[in-house]
Amino acid sequence: MGRPTLFVRLGACDLRCRWCDSPHTWRPAAECRIETARGSGAFRTLPNPVALDALLAAAEDLELDRHAFVSITGGEPLLQPDVVLALASALRGRPPRVHLETHGLAAEALERVVGAIDVVSMDWKLASDVRRAGRSTRDAPEPFHDLHERFLRVALGAPERYVKIVVTPASEDAEVLEAAERIARIAPETLLVLQPVTPFGPVRERPGAPRMLALAARAAERLADVRVIPQTHPIYGAP
Numbered sequence: 691m692g693r694p695t696l697f698v699r700l701g702a703c704d705l706r707c708r709w710c711d712s713p714h715t716w717r718p719a720a721e722c723r724i725e726t727a728r729g730s731g732a733f734r735t736l737p738n739p740v741a742l743d744a745l746l747a748a749a750e751d752l753e754l755d756r757h758a759f760v761s762i763t764g765g766e767p768l769l770q771p772d773v774v775l776a777l778a779s780a781l782r783g784r785p786p787r788v789h790l791e792t793h794g795l796a797a798e799a800l801e802r803v804v805g806a807i808d809v810v811s812m813d814w815k816l817a818s819d820v821r822r823a824g825r826s827t828r829d830a831p832e833p834f835h836d837l838h839e840r841f842l843r844v845a846l847g848a849p850e851r852y853v854k855i856v857v858t859p860a861s862e863d864a865e866v867l868e869a870a871e872r873i874a875r876i877a878p879e880t881l882l883v884l885q886p887v888t889p890f891g892p893v894r895e896r897p898g899a900p901r902m903l904a905l906a907a908r909a910a911e912r913l914a915d916v917r918v919i920p921q922t923h924p925i926y927g928a929p
Contacts, residue, residue, distance in 0.1 A: 691922055693758035696749060696786065700773060701738070703766040705793055707820050709858060709893040715765035716823070724748045728756070742776050755785045759809070763791035768799035778806035794853070795834060797841040804844060810851040814838050814873075816865045819858050835872055842876050852881035859897050863905060870909040870916075881915045888921045896920075 701718045710716075722740055723733040736744065749760070760781055767774050767790065778788045787808040792800070794812030804810070815838070817831035825832070845851040853873055855866055866884070873880050884906055886896040902918045910916040 691919065694756060695759040695761050695789070696752055696754060696757045697761050697763055698745070698749075698777065700762065700764045700767045700770055702769050703764055703793075704769065704823050705766065705795075705815065705820055706823055706825075707815070707856070708860075709819070709856060709887045709890050711888065711890045712765075713891075725752060728752045742773075742780065745777065746780055749781075757786040759789040760786045761789040761791055761811075766793050766796070768792050768796035768803070771796075771799040771802045774799075775803045775806055778803060782806060790848075794841045794845075795837045797837070797844050800841060800844045804847040807848045808850065810845040810848045812838070812841060812845055812851065812853055814853050814855045814869045816855065816857075816861050816869075818860050818862050818865060819856070835868060838869070839872050839876060842873065842880070846877060851877075852883060854883040854885055856885050856887050857897050857902065857905065858887040858893055859895060861897070863908075866905055867908055867912075870912045874912040878912070879914050881917065882909055882913050884909065884916065884918050886918070886920050888924055 699715060701715050703716045706716070719738060721735045722738050723735055726732045726734050754760070762774055762777060774790065781788050788806065789809045789811060790803070790807045791811045792813070794814060800810070815834045817833045820834070821829070822832065842851070842853070853869070855869060857866065870882060873882060884902060886902050887893055889895055906916050906918050
């Protein structure tokens with residue numbers, strides 16, 4: 691948070707989070723947007739798929755080496771592990787560290803790429819707020835805890851990793867605390883970020899400070915580093 695970061699957003703996602711602020715990434719798009727100058731907010735378009743050489747050239751045009759991180763995000767980038775591996779491998783040895791932003795479910799895909807990643811940022815999804823694509827809110831919730839456990843074990847192969855849980859008014863405390871318990875069993879030193887949801891779409895409000903602080907205190911009984919951090923980019927108008 692607060693470090694200059696170049697974002698590479700890959701299309702397609704197999705989850706449907708109620709608060710998702712980028713639903714345009716759920717399905718592949720015919721074109722992509724590339725910023726024309728760092729921080730300008732002006733974009734040009736290219737047809738998809740974009741060749742790796744063109745992607746790297748765009749990164750150079752955006753002053754790649756002035757960034758602390760290159761964040762490979764989505765959608766869900768691990769639906770395209772070959773792309774993640776090729777891009778991350780091409781960036782290794784440059785000043786920016788390679789940061790992977792993922793929903794934290796595709797453990798087999800992570801196994802293929804983790805050796806090229808510096809920081810794994812994994813979500814821990816709560817069944818009260820998240821469904822797989824194609825499933826209805828009328829379907830029985832599908833807990834993701836076992837899949838996240840497996841994913842976190844693979845993520846230990848990266849130099850750094852942390853876990854983020856988005857908390858909404860509908861999130862159940864028991865879900866958050868079970869996640870903290872499971873993280874503690876695998877890697878108790880792992881940073882856990884509790885993020886109060888940024889209202890978007892059907893999610894109209896965020897949980898209040900008393901609830902977030904109480905959740906953080908209970909999670910901190912199990913983990914060494916628990917932080918409440920809201921999204922910052924909406925505050926200063928970044929997309």
